[in-house]
Amino acid sequence: MSDWTQRIQDISGVNPRKCMKCGKCTAACPAYDRMEYHPHQFVDMVQSGRVEELMASRGIYTCLSCFACVERCPRNVEPAHIIEAVRLAVIRQQGGNHMKPDQIPGLLEEDLPQQAITSALRKYSKGG
Numbered sequence: 001m002s003d004w005t006q007r008i009q010d011i012s013g014v015n016p017r018k019c020m021k022c023g024k025c026t027a028a029c030p031a032y033d034r035m036e037y038h039p040h041q042f043v044d045m046v047q048s049g050r051v052e053e054l055m056a057s058r059g060i061y062t063c064l065s066c067f068a069c070v071e072r073c074p075r076n077v078e079p080a081h082i083i084e085a086v087r088l089a090v091i092r093q094q095g096g097n098h099m100k101p102d103q104i105p106g107l108l109e110e111d112l113p114q115q116a117i118t119s120a121l122r123k124y125s126k127g128g
Helices: 003-012 024-028 039-047 051-056 068-072 079-093 101-107 114-124
Strands: none
Touching: 003 039, 003 051, 003 079, 024 039, 024 068, 039 051, 039 079, 051 079, 068 079
């Protein structure tokens, strides 16, 4: 198992080996026709060690994070969690491109939900 495969599994908490490749996740995906890779393929790429190929894809940002794939999966594989972990790995791989807590006040807008700022801090922090 490659380092990236293990990292994505650790970040996402998903075991891609549980996938039985039924395609229900992909069938439920509202962004299916705009995606380079589909939810079942995210899982397969992680399982087969093709994480770097997935990380290089612009398609990882096409996922709407609507969790329709999570709801439809009969084995609780959670492809949306995998793609979110891949996005997070890409952000962290970019090295110095991370957010510090003292930068947050300058980003606050009246209409911006506080959850968005908290999520951004988590994503752009260099932690595990």
